[in-house]
């Protein structure tokens with residue numbers, strides 16, 4: 001097979017996707033003008049077939065922390081392929097998974113002593129829910145409103161966003177949500193002493209919601225008091241995204257369960273992991289007949305393990321976690337003034353390189369847009385940022401006027417300054433809503 005030739009002769013990939021994979025997604029891309037022919041990625045940039053460079057502030061939803069096509073992760077993968085290792089043994093073990101598990105466990109609190117690999121973030125959360133229930137011999141699972149933990153049935157049952165759950169009822173029984181940030185509501189549920197797991201993102205990805213101070217330590221305290229396992233979903237926030245290796249470090253937390261994925265393989269190979277207290281693991285894997293109580297054929301696959309080891313090495317070698325913290329501070333410095341400058345900017349917030357800007361307005365134009373689709377104003381920022389400034393961002397969730405970014409940590413100070421300048425121009429222009437945008441906005445509302 002000649003790969004280059006195959007790709008070169010594939011024809012229009014949007015047509016191909018529309019025919020074979022997902023025509024509605026292709027419609028969305030076409031409507032918002034994101035249907036470029038992409039040919040290359042490097043660091044914090046992607047390139048189209050006309051040779052244009054785009055600043056990628058979305059990083060594949062936050063999976064390219066060490067940059068797209070990171071040279072050292074790639075080199076490790078090539079070396080691994082050339083080693084002709086035995087691969088997956090099924091009934092046998094090799095060193096690579098143990099090495100990566102060790103590296104991960106060295107970076108978590110001493111309480112966390114075991115690692116179970118998965119193929120994705122949602123699978124890591126499925127494992128947390130399943131093992132957490134078995135270990136506590138309880139059935140209930142509580143999560144937070146607006147929480148997002150993946151889209152397979154168990155994780156979806158913990159999802160706090162109606163637009164993802166509504167059409168897939170009934171979900172699993174014994175799942176309930178409480179407001180994010182509300183300790184009293186959580187205590188009301190936990191005091192029944194039938195809750196196996198409370199699962200929460202330390203900073204919510206949908207909307208980029210930061211917890212009130214004291215909330216997460218309070219959650220931990222309540223979980224300990226009522227015998228509930230405290231699960232921190234670090235799928236998006238892990239590996240330096242918020243300026244510390246894991247977001248739970250900001251509050252000195254010691255959770256029982258930690259789930260990771262996304263950036264773990266540097267964006268190359270699907271992978272995830274559930275990192276857990278030994279007691280949880282031992283309660284489930286408690287005998288030889290139970291030695292394979294949970295797992296998956298491809299987890300832990302060797303390429304994912306190699307990529308994971310190389311990604312962690314990259315983070316350390318180039319101090320990328322510190323870089324994420326520094327650039328995050330700089331980004332807030334550059335963009336917070338927008339809230340004073342423009343009435344329509346309600347808030348600018350973030351931690352490390354997890355950042356968002358939220359809009360609100362009461363002008364006629366703003367209200368008309370909101371009637372067509374809640375939060376539509378945010379699209380008037382995302383689309384021109386892309387089409388006019390070649391900067392890739394995203395609306396942070398359904399029905400919200402929030403734009404978020406999750407860029408690779410290798411972006412530069414100049415990239416951030418360019419973004420801040422482009423954002424200012426775009427917000428200024430969107431407030432005036434030129435007629436070309438009116439047309440776009442209404443058709444964008446129509447695609448939902």
Ligand SMILES: Cc1ncc(COP(=O)(O)O)c(C=O)c1O
Pocket residue numbers: 061120121122123125148149150151201205233234235236237261262
């Ligand atoms: C916090 C969080 N948990 C879980 C997931 C699901 O991960 P995956 O898409 O790998 O299943 C995501 C994905 O965006 C996420 O942001």
